[in-house]
Amino acid sequence: MYDVNLVRNDFPVLKKVIYFDSAATTQTPIQVVEAMNEYFYEYAGNYGRGAHQLVRETTDRCESAREKVASFFNADPAKIIFTKNTTEGINMVSQGIEWEPEDHVITTSIEHHSNLVPWMRLRKKGVSVDIVPANKKGIVHPEYILSAIQDNTKLIAISHISNVLGSIQDIRSIIKIAHNNDIKVLIDGAQSAGHIPINLKSLKCDYFVAAGHKGLLGPQGTGILYIRDPDSIEPIYLGGGTVNNVNSSNYSLEPSPAKFEAGTPNIPGIIGLGRAIDYIEAIDIKNIKEHEHKLSKYAISLISEIPSLEIYGPKKRASVVPFNVIGMNSHDVAMIMNETKNICVRSGFHCAMPTISQLKVDGVIRASFALYNTMEEVEIFADTLFQISNLVS
Numbered sequence: 001m002y003d004v005n006l007v008r009n010d011f012p013v014l015k016k017v018i019y020f021d022s023a024a025t026t027q028t029p030i031q032v033v034e035a036m037n038e039y040f041y042e043y044a045g046n047y048g049r050g051a052h053q054l055v056r057e058t059t060d061r062c063e064s065a066r067e068k069v070a071s072f073f074n075a076d077p078a079k080i081i082f083t084k085n086t087t088e089g090i091n092m093v094s095q096g097i098e099w100e101p102e103d104h105v106i107t108t109s110i111e112h113h114s115n116l117v118p119w120m121r122l123r124k125k126g127v128s129v130d131i132v133p134a135n136k137k138g139i140v141h142p143e144y145i146l147s148a149i150q151d152n153t154k155l156i157a158i159s160h161i162s163n164v165l166g167s168i169q170d171i172r173s174i175i176k177i178a179h180n181n182d183i184k185v186l187i188d189g190a191q192s193a194g195h196i197p198i199n200l201k202s203l204k205c206d207y208f209v210a211a212g213h214k215g216l217l218g219p220q221g222t223g224i225l226y227i228r229d230p231d232s233i234e235p236i237y238l239g240g241g242t243v244n245n246v247n248s249s250n251y252s253l254e255p256s257p258a259k260f261e262a263g264t265p266n267i268p269g270i271i272g273l274g275r276a277i278d279y280i281e282a283i284d285i286k287n288i289k290e291h292e293h294k295l296s297k298y299a300i301s302l303i304s305e306i307p308s309l310e311i312y313g314p315k316k317r318a319s320v321v322p323f324n325v326i327g328m329n330s331h332d333v334a335m336i337m338n339e340t341k342n343i344c345v346r347s348g349f350h351c352a353m354p355t356i357s358q359l360k361v362d363g364v365i366r367a368s369f370a371l372y373n374t375m376e377e378v379e380i381f382a383d384t385l386f387q388i389s390n391l392v393s
């Protein structure tokens with residue numbers, strides 16, 4: 001294991017607040033901030049455009065970041081595309097596939113809007129889109145997916161871990177079912193990347209998207225898209241960096257990843273993300289998973305004792321704990337926690353309205369943990385919640 005108190009020194013904001021909103025975006029370690037500062041102070045140049053020393057240094061650092069990300073997920077670097085967030089990666093796939101009007105897509109009722117609306121929009125092209133319901137605990141059993149498959153199903157898009165309920169899907173079985181039926185699978189790894197080990201070579205999903213700014217501890221404005229077969233989608237943006245030959249009648253595309261990365265990217269962000277991967281590797285993702293599991297287990301055990309509290313999600317969950325104080329609005333609870341104890345939790349719809357309406361509530365409060373949280377913080381959180389619940393009982 002690792003010393004969480006040492007880790008906390010790398011996240012200065014944690015001196016001011018109890019930060020339980022890492023599922024939205026994580027705090028960034030100072031080592032990552034320093035790596036980005038170093039870019040601006042020491043060698044800021046463009047990535048891949050030109051031959052001078054600053055371009056060479058910048059290009060080397062960005063390529064090294066790509067190799068780090070690829071090695072972390074056990075993937076080929078040529079199949080790792082830098083994006084600005086998870087949402088962009090999903091849209092690159094939903095718009096990059098050549099759809100036929102009779103195609104069929106399966107997604108689920110437990111998705112973040114980012115993994116729902118881009119598929120729903122395909123209905124305008126004549127594609128039919130089925131939204132398979134998750135059960136009350138947020139689990140989409142592989143059989144639910146199997147029974148939704150049709151002869152014309154082209155793609156299944158599903159989140160690895162729900163951002164609202166913390167439910168973990170059996171994506172291995174789902175991918176197997178899909179491939180047995182010649183269907184491609186997109187895994188939304190926004191809530192799993194950096195929280196649990198992920199091996200893309202053995203997982204064999206066709207597309208995997210994640211944010212750099214969540215579990216991977218990188219800066220905001222970064223994300224990744226893994227494409228198992230880079231010929232399976234067309235780039236949606238074209239321009240500088242994506243082509244290797246252009247004349248007035250034609251152009252030819254660069255191979256992946258360049259053909260998917262049009263224009264100057266978020267260079268300091270990419271360099272920061274590479275440094276963030278080093279940071280995680282030094283702690284070891286297995287240790288992070290274990291630590292976060294202990295935090296959520298402890299939180300559930302403490303808050304289960306509190307009267308007038310409803311806790312959602314399955315028993316076996318990721319580091320996401322959603323709940324409501326019966327009789328109180330979720331935003332009010334979150335505000336009281338913040339104003340009394342500087343606790344930062346998310347409240348409301350969590351960009352997942354179908355999930356929230358399935359719970360038959362108008363919002364939930366979500367505590368989400370990361371490698372830098374402590375058991376003492378969980379105790380303060382539970383104690384504060386206990387006092388708030390007394391207001392209504």
Ligand SMILES: Cc1ncc(COP(=O)(O)O)c(C=O)c1O
Nearest residue numbers: 085086087112114159163190211
């Ligand atoms: C499961 C899931 N998918 C997609 C997203 C969108 O992520 P981003 O803000 O990086 O686009 C989120 C954000 O919370 C999420 O939790």
